[in-house]
Amino acid sequence: MSSSNSPCAACKFLRRKCTQECVFAPYFPPDQPQKFANVHKAFGASNVAKLLNELNAAQHEDAVNSLAYEAEARLRDPVYGCVGLIFILQHRLKQVQTDLYNAKKELATYIGPQAMLPILQPPG
Amino acid sequence: MTLKGGTSQACAACKYQRRKCSSECPLSLYFPPEQPKMFQNAHKLFGVSNILKILKNLQPCQKAEAMRSIIYQANIRDKFPVYGCWGIICQLQYQILQAEEELHAVHAQLEMSRQHQHQISSLSDDMVASQLELGMAPPSTNALSLFNHTPQPYNAVDALPVTQQQHSYWNCNRAAYNSGYMDTKDNVGNPFWVQHSYANNDNNSNNSLAIQSELVSSQPLAIQHEVVHDYDEIHPFFDTIDDRQSYIDSKEPYESSSEESLKDTTQSVEHVAENELKSAAACFSLTSVN
Numbered sequence: 001m002s003s004s005n006s007p008c009a010a011c012k013f014l015r016r017k018c019t020q021e022c023v024f025a026p027y028f029p030p031d032q033p034q035k036f037a038n039v040h041k042a043f044g045a046s047n048v049a050k051l052l053n054e055l056n057a058a059q060h061e062d063a064v065n066s067l068a069y070e071a072e073a074r075l076r077d078p079v080y081g082c083v084g085l086i087f088i089l090q091h092r093l094k095q096v097q098t099d100l101y102n103a104k105k106e107l108a109t110y111i112g113p114q115a116m117l118p119i120l121q122p123p124g
Numbered sequence: 125m126t127l128k129g130g131t132s133q134a135c136a137a138c139k140y141q142r143r144k145c146s147s148e149c150p151l152s153l154y155f156p157p158e159q160p161k162m163f164q165n166a167h168k169l170f171g172v173s174n175i176l177k178i179l180k181n182l183q184p185c186q187k188a189e190a191m192r193s194i195i196y197q198a199n200i201r202d203k204f205p206v207y208g209c210w211g212i213i214c215q216l217q218y219q220i221l222q223a224e225e226e227l228h229a230v231h232a233q234l235e236m237s238r239q240h241q242h243q244i245s246s247l248s249d250d251m252v253a254s255q256l257e258l259g260m261a262p263p264s265t266n267a268l269s270l271f272n273h274t275p276q277p278y279n280a281v282d283a284l285p286v287t288q289q290q291h292s293y294w295n296c297n298r299a300a301y302n303s304g305y306m307d308t309k310d311n312v313g314n315p316f317w318v319q320h321s322y323a324n325n326d327n328n329s330n331n332s333l334a335i336q337s338e339l340v341s342s343q344p345l346a347i348q349h350e351v352v353h354d355y356d357e358i359h360p361f362f363d364t365i366d367d368r369q370s371y372i373d374s375k376e377p378y379e380s381s382s383e384e385s386l387k388d389t390t391q392s393v394e395h396v397a398e399n400e401l402k403s404a405a406a407c408f409s410l411t412s413v414n
Contacts, residue, residue, distance in 0.1 A: 066211065
């Protein structure tokens with residue numbers, strides 16, 4: 001059981017008893033039914049369980065959350081899912097990098113070749 | 125399985141399922157027999173029935189694109205079993221944020237340089253004009269050289285506010301996921317990742333987010349000329365990523381108002397012209413993943 005009495009969203013959806021050993025219970029709380037519904041519709045509960053089985057327990061939550069994100073994206077856009085956004089972002093990144101390169105080239109005409117060096121320090 | 129009396133081979137899907145591959149097999153077009161791994165990845169993530177369900181509801185012209193994205197997504201999940209495509213998206217958004225910040229800084233520097241140049245030109249013009257008025261010879265080159273000083277090496281770090289932002293890995297879609305590339309199993313820190321602490325970044329109209337700056341290309345000025353990628357080509361940045369390595373420690377539970385979770389990313393998607401997506405997808409082709 002995910003909490004004292006309430007079955008997790010997965011077991012509620014699948015209409016089965018939610019035991020202490022339920023692999024989904026920690027990640028699909030009963031107050032988030034849509035999360036499991038999406039994941040089950042896109043990937044299937046058994047596939048998700050198998051995927052989790054191959055990971056460490058510490059990685060389960062992140063894996064479930066990323067699967068939930070991808071499932072929702074796939075249901076919203078059955079053709080591209082979340083992959084469409086990847087390519088848009090890659091395209092955008094190239095555009096910004098091109099603009100940055102051109103701006104630095106122009107700056108170099110004022111201050112010399114050091115303009116081509118990174119300006120902002122990385123965090124940390 | 126070879127069809128009786130024929131030379132055509134069963135597709136990878138039918139081979140895997142050990143069944144007869146008919147001429148009407150809906151998956152044979154997308155899973156050639158010489159690429160079994162591609163089908164295995166797709167089967168592992170989606171399952172055959174889910175793939176067929178997706179295809180069933182699509183127009184014939186959409187099926188090829190859908191299969192390409194499914195195969196790509198499955199391959200990414202195989203390569204990055206914990207974060208999959210979500211991790212890729214977050215990284216890209218961070219890289220865009222970093223590049224935009226640097227672009228902003230360069231533009232500010234450019235503006236200052238232009239103004240500085242303009243001031244020098246104005247001063248030297250005034251100097252010449254006043255000399256002529258007084259009936260004096262134009263100033264010598266030496267005198268003018270006072271106004272034509274060589275710009276000192278520009279220390280942009282001192283001259284501009286350098287923003288050291290604290291970012292969250294998982295703010296890409298305003299979801300309440302807030303975890304990083306932590307792997308407590310191996311506890312092997314990729315040196316690119318371990319040294320950063322992050323907090324939520326909310327001042328982001330582009331819905332970008334922060335990921336490791338070191339994961340930005342080691343050649344920040346390298347311009348990739350191809351606008352689009354094959355679906356099976358995973359960006360070379362991502363080769364440096366190991367899903368299973370330990371990074372951050374803060375996590376937040378997923379909120380199923382994941383209407384919100386996708387809202388911002390989908391808004392940014394919606395703002396992009398549909399033909400941009402199509403052109404980005406235009407060069408996708410099925411290639412071997414083996």
